[in-house]
Amino acid sequence: MxxxxxxxxxxxxxxxxxxxxxxxxxxxxxxxxxxxxxxxxxxxxxxxxxxxxxxxxxxxxxxxxxxxxxxxxxxxxxxxxxxxxxxxxxxxxxxxxxxxxxxxxxxxxxxxxxxxxxxxxxxxxxxxxxxxxxxxxxxxxxxxxxxxxxAGLPVVQTINDLHFSGEKITKIRGVFSGSLSYIFNRFSSEETPFSKILLDAEKNGYTEPDSREDLSGNDVARKLLILAREIEHSVDFSDVKVSSLLLPNLNTTHSKAEYASNKHLFDKPFQVAKITQAEDHVLRYVGEFDINNKSLEVKLISVPKSSPLGQLKGADNLIEIYTKSYGEIPIVIQGAGAGKxxxxxxxxxxxxxxxxxxxxxxxxxx
Incomplete structure (x- = not known):
């Protein structure tokens, strides 16, 4: 043949x-x-x-x-x-x-x-x-x-298969950004200023050419929106509540040059967030779709070091899918979330x- x-x-x-x-x-x-x-x-x-x-x-x-x-x-x-x-x-x-x-x-x-x-x-x-x-x-x-x-992780297919097999998905939560995964994984485990890790992420090609694209949270919001629509929710980008990591005095209204020379302004607020969280907790920037509450959010959260999100390394993505059948134990998909x-x-x-x-x-x- x-x-x-x-x-x-x-x-x-x-x-x-x-x-x-x-x-x-x-x-x-x-x-x-x-x-x-x-x-x-x-x-x-x-x-x-x-x-x-x-x-x-x-x-x-x-x-x-x-x-x-x-x-x-x-x-x-x-x-x-x-x-x-x-x-x-x-x-x-x-x-x-x-x-x-x-x-x-x-x-x-x-x-x-x-x-x-x-x-x-x-x-x-x-x-x-x-x-x-x-x-x-x-x-x-x-x-x-x-x-x-x-990227190459089977996230869309898994969610689609679960939904169209009649499974009730109750929550989708995860680290969807390789660049922000890298930044917060290092920031949680090292005594290095946030701005220095951000510069390293830029130099290593983990971020967009302008890292404000990553820090704005919009890319994470788009990925969350895709998954919400995948399980037949009629939502638009404006329905996603995005808590940006950019600062009022350091955001997209400033020139690239101003942004580049003032990254040290990130250090204090992120250090405060780090030292005021509960013991043995780490910071993670996540997208979360809580189906029962109909809420789509992108935000910085604190999770136990021992949790799947807390154990993330490198620039990996990790997506948790909670369903009625699986109860409190999520299906976890983890791996490289970026790269050509x-x-x-x-x-x-x-x-x-x-x-x-x-x-x-x-x-x-x-």
């Missing part, structure tokens, strides 16, 4: 996108042998240019892109796949763009499944969220986004899930 050829249209060749291409090239033989699936990239784009594969030129993608990429519109991509009669189409969004999500519905309507590392489609207003899912159902297409929460390698691998896992689904559909048609 001939291999199933899957055509991946890749949007975004930054850290995650380029790592994904290289992972596919490395494992292509393995996927052919083990799964009878042949993954290809007929089109690769950045924000403004696209490389359209030419006959006989395969997998020299970086050189090809540099030499032959041209400006494009989404219509050009749709026309190209129709002209080339390409089937089994998966659009992979490895960007952080708000613009590209406007194209999801036209892509679905033209035969594409979608895999996204981009969180935007799942966190903008609920009307779009519903309309996207209406189209997915109408055209019988998949939209997978496991890497939206916890694990994120790209998570995207690849979603691609392979869709490929398997296509194989099943083809078998039914036969």
């Amino acid at each position: 001939s291999a199933l050829r899957v055509n991946i249209i890749l949007f975004g060749i930054g850290n995650v996108g380029s790592t994904l291409v290289n992972q596919v090239i490395e494992s292509q033989k393995f996927f052919l042998e083990k799964k009878n699936i042949d993954l290809r990239f007929p089109i690769i784009t950045n924000s403004s240019l696209a490389f359209f594969e030419k006959a006989g030129v395969k997998n020299q993608w970086e050189a090809n892109f540099a030499q032959s990429a041209i400006p494009f519109r989404i219509e050009d991509i749709i026309d190209y796949v129709k002209e080339q009669q390409l089937e089994n189409l998966i659009a992979v969004d490895a960007t952080a763009s708000e613009e590209i999500i406007k194209n999801y519905i036209p892509l679905i309507q033209n035969g594409f499944d979608i895999v996204a590392a981009n969180k935007k489609a799942n966190t903008i207003h609920f009307d779009f969220y519903k309309e996207l899912r209406r189209n997915l159902k109408k055209y019988d297409k998949s939209f997978l986004y496991e890497t939206n929460v916890g 390698e694990v994120t790209a691998r998570g995207v690849l896992t979603d691609i392979l899930k869709i490929a398997e689904k296509i194989k099943v559909k083809e078998a039914i048609w036969l």
Whole structure:
């Protein structure tokens, strides 16, 4: 039986996108042998240019892109796949763009499944969220986004499986930010000023280019919102109560230069929070969705050192899922919640899930 050829249209060749291409090239033989699936990239784009594969030129993608990429519109991509009669189409969004999500519905309507590392489609207003899912159902297409929460960790899938098996989820709580995990894990175990650890996190690439993005709590709030919507709660970003870690005299209204030179202002308030907590407790910045109270919160809390959250190390994420069946003992998912390698691998896992689904559909048609 001939291999199933899957055509991946890749949007975004930054850290995650380029790592994904290289992972596919490395494992292509393995996927052919083990799964009878042949993954290809007929089109690769950045924000403004696209490389359209030419006959006989395969997998020299970086050189090809540099030499032959041209400006494009989404219509050009749709026309190209129709002209080339390409089937089994998966659009992979490895960007952080708000613009590209406007194209999801036209892509679905033209035969594409979608895999996204981009969180935007799942966190903008609920009307779009519903309309996207209406189209997915109408055209019988998949939209997978496991890497939206916890990079390569199986958080979205686990919560989805629990909810749609009839399990009553009562609470979701966790450390969703690798950068803030690193900062508070070190701050709890060392006698080092908060500002020094923050600088180390920036230098090591754990934070966004402007670490105020991390400290604002908005990224954690977006991940919490995605999980709340996953279990069918009609909530918007404005429903999440976010207790920012930024200070009134050191926040996003100040220039980057002012922020950079005044980070020492963080030291005193965080030291006070550290020394005034109960004995054998540590600080953790968490997102919490209490389903019974219908409250979505992002906040700094103090937990026992001996608890799963209290024992966190490095830049790991840890998500606790409380359910009616499991009672007071949560399901705990823990591991690397960031990094291009694990994120790209998570995207690849979603691609392979869709490929398997296509194989099943083809078998039914036969």
